[in-house]
Amino acid sequence: MANASLCVGLVCIDIVAESERFPVEDTDHRIPNLSYRRGGNASNSCSVLAQLGMKTEFLGTLSNSIQLDFIQRDFAEHSVSIEHCPIFPDCEFPTSIVILNACNSTRTIMHHPTNLQELGVQHFTNLNLNNYSWIHFEGRSANVDNIKQMIKFVRENSKSIKISVEIEKTRTVLGELLPLGDVVFISKEFSQFSGFPTMKEAVKGFIGLSRPGCIVVCAWGSEGAAAGQNVNGTDVVKCQSASAPCRIIDTLGAGDTFNAAFVYSQINLWDWKKGLEFACHIAGCKIGLKGFLGLE
Numbered sequence: 362m363a364n365a366s367l368c369v370g371l372v373c374i375d376i377v378a379e380s381e382r383f384p385v386e387d388t389d390h391r392i393p394n395l396s397y398r399r400g401g402n403a404s405n406s407c408s409v410l411a412q413l414g415m416k417t418e419f420l421g422t423l424s425n426s427i428q429l430d431f432i433q434r435d436f437a438e439h440s441v442s443i444e445h446c447p448i449f450p451d452c453e454f455p456t457s458i459v460i461l462n463a464c465n466s467t468r469t470i471m472h473h474p475t476n477l478q479e480l481g482v483q484h485f486t487n488l489n490l491n492n493y494s495w496i497h498f499e500g501r502s503a504n505v506d507n508i509k510q511m512i513k514f515v516r517e518n519s520k521s522i523k524i525s526v527e528i529e530k531t532r533t534v535l536g537e538l539l540p541l542g543d544v545v546f547i548s549k550e551f552s553q554f555s556g557f558p559t560m561k562e563a564v565k566g567f568i569g570l571s572r573p574g575c576i577v578v579c580a581w582g583s584e585g586a587a588a589g590q591n592v593n594g595t596d597v598v599k600c601q602s603a604s605a606p607c608r609i610i611d612t613l614g615a616g617d618t619f620n621a622a623f624v625y626s627q628i629n630l631w632d633w634k635k636g637l638e639f640a641c642h643i644a645g646c647k648i649g650l651k652g653f654l655g656l657e
């Protein structure tokens with residue numbers, strides 16, 4: 362699998378309720394559609410990278426439960442390899458109950474982490490790094506110390522592999538991953554939690570905390586996204602507006618799609634400004650589709 366992209370992080374079950382409006386508490390609410398999907402940020406980003414034509418592998422923990430067959434088949438249908446994922450007995454897959462609200466296109470996620478353990482450093486150091494050109498790490502607050510060791514292992518054993526890191530959830534500890542990526546994706550929520558009211562201010566602020574030459578990317582939902590880099594002592598920042606399909610169908614995983622499309626642009630050595638435009642375009646396509654198949 363030479364030159365493959367690897368995404369390290371979560372795979373979970375998403376039970377997605379598609380509703381015409383947000384339910385009223387303590388009522389019995391009928392919905393037009395319910396789907397059972399493979400989710401998780403790194404797992405979703407893998408589906409998109411594979412769609413874009415990359416050889417793609419997911420690395421995360423799996424549970425030897427009744428859902429394992431569904432998860433394995435779904436990765437295979439999306440052409441994502443899971444050959445190095447450890448499988449644990451006596452546990453369940455983390456599960457999200459998701460409400461997609463057709464009225465305003467929000468996706469509300471209630472997530473239960475279950476008793477599935479996080480990925481250990483030994484699961485990562487078993488890999489043959491020669492197979493990969495890009496490794497993307499989903500920042501997970503329960504696993505920050507292990508992720509830091511995995512990144513250290515890559516830096517010590519490969520000069521060519523590029524690393525991206527995603528900081529999404531509002532947990533202070535995730536900030537420890539900021540200085541470690543060649544590309545760092547920081548969510549609107551984490552940016553606001555860190556005191557930055559706009560995407561431009563967030564990118565500028567985080568450039569100062571990241572690795573020299575790092576590309577900092579902040580997606581800002583329906584407002585679009587910004588990216589930036591310090592070039593010869595000057596911060597260069599670009600803002601890009603969101604691209605909207607004719608009809609918004611499914612916003613679940615739009616951020617994971619954006620990240621994967623930006624990674625794709627960088628694997629292909631595009632200028633990051635062009636990568637930002639492309640990522641906004643692909644995220645716009647995704648919200649016009651159910652799931653991740655059919656992106657273009």
Ligand code: FRU
Binds near residue numbers: 373617
């Ligand atoms: C979307 C997603 C879902 C999952 C949740 C986990 O970004 O990855 O697929 O249920 O977030 O936080």
